[in-house]
Amino acid sequence: MQLYPLKLVTVVGESIVMHDIAQRGLKLGASGYTLAEVIGEGSRSARNVGVSGEAKTMKLEFIVPMDVAVKISLHVSTDYFEHYAIMAWMSDVHVVRGQSYYPDSK
Amino acid sequence: MQLYPLKLVTVVGESIVMHDIAQRGLKLGASGYTLAEVIGEGSRSARNVGVSGEAKTMKLEFIVPMDVAVKISLHVSTDYFEHYAIMAWMSDVHVVRGQSYYPDSK
């Protein structure tokens, strides 16, 4: 068993744009993603979109090398932050036998 | 693009109290949360609540500064651990353009 240090990039936001961000993530070098429905409430959604209270949103996750994590984060912040209630963060993970999550090995 | 070090606080437990904890989290300084249905099985649920096998539970997440993470964790452990099958943990994340997740900027 081998452990590879990679980044978990999480994007939470309005369902309407999350499939697009997922596909863009693949083009930016991610080898996969997961997408799940969540209930969300936040100051960004209330302020930017006029939603008050809980709203259905989606949570998107990628496991990627740092350079791809930066590309995805830049894409999300540049193209979506101004007009959509979206947030994104990254954290450190160790992937078990993670070779296939490097774009070189796709 | 900027990255801010914050805490991801995760609370997993019985659906009946999770909306209350979410609202309390906002009052304690969180600027938002996500809430998702999960299936859960654990020794705490089996021991404390008489549930055996899998039970529907909810997973609640906040992205907050350390001081708010501590307040939420204290609230959950003080008010819920004795009588509910609930667990909570925190981990480190780096939020992309995270300014709005500081309570000062709400």
Place this chain on the structure above:
Amino acid sequence: MQLYPLKLVTVVGESIVMHDIAQRGLKLGASGYTLAEVIGEGSRSARNVGVSGEAKTMKLEFIVPMDVAVKISLHVSTDYFEHYAIMAWMSDVHVVRGQSYYPDSK
């Protein structure tokens, strides 16, 4: 309030085997798990299973000490990686009053 350093082990893969891995995790020392439906797309699923596009999968999470995290990861990589579209990773968490998540205290 006390914080205990533990591992979050996440396994994402085809629904058909995820309940089995969850039960095996309990036998290997985990005191509980959560399981959630997600949508997944990835090179592993496309390559190994012939699925193209998004497929329903499940996300399984355990909070465990390092030795149990290694056992679960070894089990998943040894018994599932060759024939199933599954990935697994671990990350660091701090559990609030985490005593009950050590197998000794079950």
